[in-house]
Amino acid sequence: MRDELFLRGQKVPMTKEVVRALALERLVLPGAAHLIDVGAGTGSVALEAALRFPKLNVTAIERNPVALELIAENRQRLGCNNVAVIAGIAPLPLADKADAIFIGGSGGHLTDLIDWALMMLNPGGRLVMTFILLNNLNDALSHLDRLAHSQTFAISQLDCVQLQLSTLTPLGSGHYFKPNNPTYLISCHKEPRNVRAS
Numbered sequence: 001m002r003d004e005l006f007l008r009g010q011k012v013p014m015t016k017e018v019v020r021a022l023a024l025e026r027l028v029l030p031g032a033a034h035l036i037d038v039g040a041g042t043g044s045v046a047l048e049a050a051l052r053f054p055k056l057n058v059t060a061i062e063r064n065p066v067a068l069e070l071i072a073e074n075r076q077r078l079g080c081n082n083v084a085v086i087a088g089i090a091p092l093p094l095a096d097k098a099d100a101i102f103i104g105g106s107g108g109h110l111t112d113l114i115d116w117a118l119m120m121l122n123p124g125g126r127l128v129m130t131f132i133l134l135n136n137l138n139d140a141l142s143h144l145d146r147l148a149h150s151q152t153f154a155i156s157q158l159d160c161v162q163l164q165l166s167t168l169t170p171l172g173s174g175h176y177f178k179p180n181n182p183t184y185l186i187s188c189h190k191e192p193r194n195v196r197a198s
Contacts, residue, residue, distance in 0.1 A: 110143070
């Protein structure tokens, strides 16, 4: 979906089109029953997933009141009745586990969010996270590595890519490619084995 299809606020982050496309691909949503979008912002990931997969139940979690208004407006405009919006700060208790979880904003609780996400995922589920800050990227990779080596969770297919996009932009009588900030995308798979027996 084009970014222009979403209503946007000046101070509300949005996962951009190209990053969103890769994130949705890595979430492996065909056949999934439930997606959780943490730090949903404008709701672009949750809403595009809901439109692509009408049978998918989507839970969008967001704490910013301005962003919550935007999600509600975008959900209504796009007719996404399969998206439930929760005003709150994750990690938080939810009734249903998920087959896929996307973390687009951590609010300073990144390692707690990763632990919560892996607990909330059904065996075989996918976790995808995006960052623009290097320290968040490093913290996430280090924490996932610690979890894997401690055998707290069985994690496989751990992957990380950097996306560096540039957009054709007018300049005087010509054009140039205006660079955007790099975005880092981590994805991993929760194996059927869960917590090690003590």
